[in-house]
Amino acid sequence: MRTIKLIPGLPTKRLVKTIRYHHRHGEASRRALAFYLLDMQERGEHKSVRCSSTVQFAVDALELDPREARDLLRVARALQDLPEIDRAFAQGQIGWSKLREMTRVTTAQTEGEWLSFAKR
Secondary structure (H helix, E strand, O other), X not given: OOOOOOOOOOOHHHHHHHHHHHHOOHHHXXXXXXXXXXXXXXXXXXXXXXXXXXXXXXXXXXXXXXXXXXXXXXXXXXXXXOHHHHHHHHOOOOOHHHHHHHHXXXXXXXXXXXXXXXXX
16 A cells, blocks of 8 residues: 655645646545645645635646535545544545545544444
8 A cells, every 4th residue: 555645835836736646546645635735725825826716726727526626625624633534544444435424523522433433
């Protein structure tokens, strides 16, 4: 299994290239795509590529549905506070669909319970 490195603060050109790469590489790359889109949003890098928002960048450059782009940003934001769930996904213990849905309801206080439930 290949480890995906998540590197915040990439220069704009490398950030865009990395986002495009992970957009093309399936479920395992969804996590990285979410991470880099959030990094783009938090640093305002969408402006560097002449987009009014990160969602617009995802729609225009990646042909993502706006709802999917917003969902990726939501998941990435939630995972900042859910390291056990993030690790379980990285280790292949849970799939993207479970991870995505768990981030809708899980808090740092309930993370262990939801993770146990998802693994069953």
